[in-house]
Amino acid sequence: MKKYVSFFRLRFLMGLQYRTAALAGIVTQFAWGGMEILVFKAFYEADASAFPMSFSATASYIWMQQAFLAFFAAWMLENEIFDSIVNGNIAYELCRPLNIYHMWFSRSIANRLSRAVLRCFPILIVAAFLPKPYGLCMPKSLPHFLLFVITLLLGLMVTVSFCMLVYSLTFFTISPQGLRMLFTTSVEFFAGAVIPLPFFPETLQKIMELLPFAAMQNVALRIYSGSMSNEAMLKAIFLQLFWLFTLTAFGKKLCNIAEKRITVQGG
Amino acid sequence: MKTKKINSFQLYLHYVSINIRSMMQYKTSFLLTAIGQFLVSFNVFLGIFFMFQRFSHVKGFEYSEVVLCFSIILLEFSLAEMYARGFDAFPDMMKNGTFDRVLVRPRNEILQVLGSKFELTRIGRMLQAVVMFFYGITKSNVEWNVSKILTVIFMLIGGTALFTGIFLIYAALCFFTLDGLEFMNVLTDGAREYGKYPVSIYGKRMLQFTTFVVPYALVQYYPLLYILDKSTNRFYILLPLLAILFLIPCYLLWRFGIHKYTSSGS
Numbered sequence: 001m002k003k004y005v006s007f008f009r010l011r012f013l014m015g016l017q018y019r020t021a022a023l024a025g026i027v028t029q030f031a032w033g034g035m036e037i038l039v040f041k042a043f044y045e046a047d048a049s050a051f052p053m054s055f056s057a058t059a060s061y062i063w064m065q066q067a068f069l070a071f072f073a074a075w076m077l078e079n080e081i082f083d084s085i086v087n088g089n090i091a092y093e094l095c096r097p098l099n100i101y102h103m104w105f106s107r108s109i110a111n112r113l114s115r116a117v118l119r120c121f122p123i124l125i126v127a128a129f130l131p132k133p134y135g136l137c138m139p140k141s142l143p144h145f146l147l148f149v150i151t152l153l154l155g156l157m158v159t160v161s162f163c164m165l166v167y168s169l170t171f172f173t174i175s176p177q178g179l180r181m182l183f184t185t186s187v188e189f190f191a192g193a194v195i196p197l198p199f200f201p202e203t204l205q206k207i208m209e210l211l212p213f214a215a216m217q218n219v220a221l222r223i224y225s226g227s228m229s230n231e232a233m234l235k236a237i238f239l240q241l242f243w244l245f246t247l248t249a250f251g252k253k254l255c256n257i258a259e260k261r262i263t264v265q266g267g
Numbered sequence: 268m269k270t271k272k273i274n275s276f277q278l279y280l281h282y283v284s285i286n287i288r289s290m291m292q293y294k295t296s297f298l299l300t301a302i303g304q305f306l307v308s309f310n311v312f313l314g315i316f317f318m319f320q321r322f323s324h325v326k327g328f329e330y331s332e333v334v335l336c337f338s339i340i341l342l343e344f345s346l347a348e349m350y351a352r353g354f355d356a357f358p359d360m361m362k363n364g365t366f367d368r369v370l371v372r373p374r375n376e377i378l379q380v381l382g383s384k385f386e387l388t389r390i391g392r393m394l395q396a397v398v399m400f401f402y403g404i405t406k407s408n409v410e411w412n413v414s415k416i417l418t419v420i421f422m423l424i425g426g427t428a429l430f431t432g433i434f435l436i437y438a439a440l441c442f443f444t445l446d447g448l449e450f451m452n453v454l455t456d457g458a459r460e461y462g463k464y465p466v467s468i469y470g471k472r473m474l475q476f477t478t479f480v481v482p483y484a485l486v487q488y489y490p491l492l493y494i495l496d497k498s499t500n501r502f503y504i505l506l507p508l509l510a511i512l513f514l515i516p517c518y519l520l521w522r523f524g525i526h527k528y529t530s531s532g533s
Contacts, residue, residue, distance in 0.1 A: 035460075035469070194314040
């Protein structure tokens, strides 16, 4: 365990070095968040009664989404991992007395966490001071806030364990491109990055909520804005745990199989 | 030996053919990337589709009208992207010194930068746009006549020029910063993403910004009004062509950048 913690620490501190990149990212994310809110505002003005949650809850959802983009963005897969599989550097990693799955898992979590830590505070602070319906509102209550933090972290872990599946599958396909695209687009759509899940038609939404994608950003962002009933929250957290367990178990299995049949072509 | 000097256009075509041939060495990769491009913009379409399952209209625009708007901007963007993405790779050219090689050749440097990359994979996105375009046309009850068809053609020309201009700015700014500015994404990918809705829905100030500063509205909102019979102002037909003027300041910035250019030395 200690090895993985230090691996995590190393990556985390490394990630914190890229401050200018983070600043550029913050500015961009502000613009995207702002535009997103303007879109929803237009729809809200068109027909407020068709809105599945209150407007300020939607705004909070969007700002939180922007602030924690690095937690859930599907396209932030690690190129280094893909490269090491494609060009054979993976051989070095296999020589170490470490479990590849755990190592990559802790490093992915660290990378995403460091990115988010650098970027989230300026976004959250400014968004909190924006005028009323457009800004980030306070969490509904203290328990809501605590649940938000827990589900946020669970969501991060589900996202990473899903990414781990993609990395493990790359052992079999060698070229990561196709998988990557399929993965990125489906996550964006089903996780609620294109439009939040409550905006989908009801039957579709019910199915989507059961999928592992809904266990990523959807739960935390909706709990924060208080647009989930207690019962729904309980169910969602249970599903998050279930998917986290299933995905990691499956990923580990896959990784083991891959490790056994791997051939490094020299070079 | 007699050397024949080919003209710029032939040279560009030659660049394109080299690019395409090299891409065709990796056929599967090409196909997958193209499919990926298709899927990414399909996601955007699904977003629009499901929003309109819930809402019947937005600021006076209906579903089919928004689809038409989305498809035209997507087509403009993918056309520009197909041949002007060379500017996108420009930060790398700067950093590793390839641009020095470009400068010593007796040919126009923009031509060479453009020729360095021709993205045929964007055909996926373009295919998406074409499909959406026909879908939008059949869905909306636009009565097509010569002036409306001309408007669409002008929109495509103006929009492609506008996006090219923005790519050019992105590259020109590298002369000063040595690296691509992430913020420029808002003007390129952001415009593609949020250009799916007519700019007027973002409010008056956004409309003013996109009319006078970065003229997206000239190639999107105003001519769209004419096509959809929301306005009879014939001036709107020609408005997209005005967006071509945007290329002038972009080009000047690029020239100014080249004058200031000092090699990074690597």
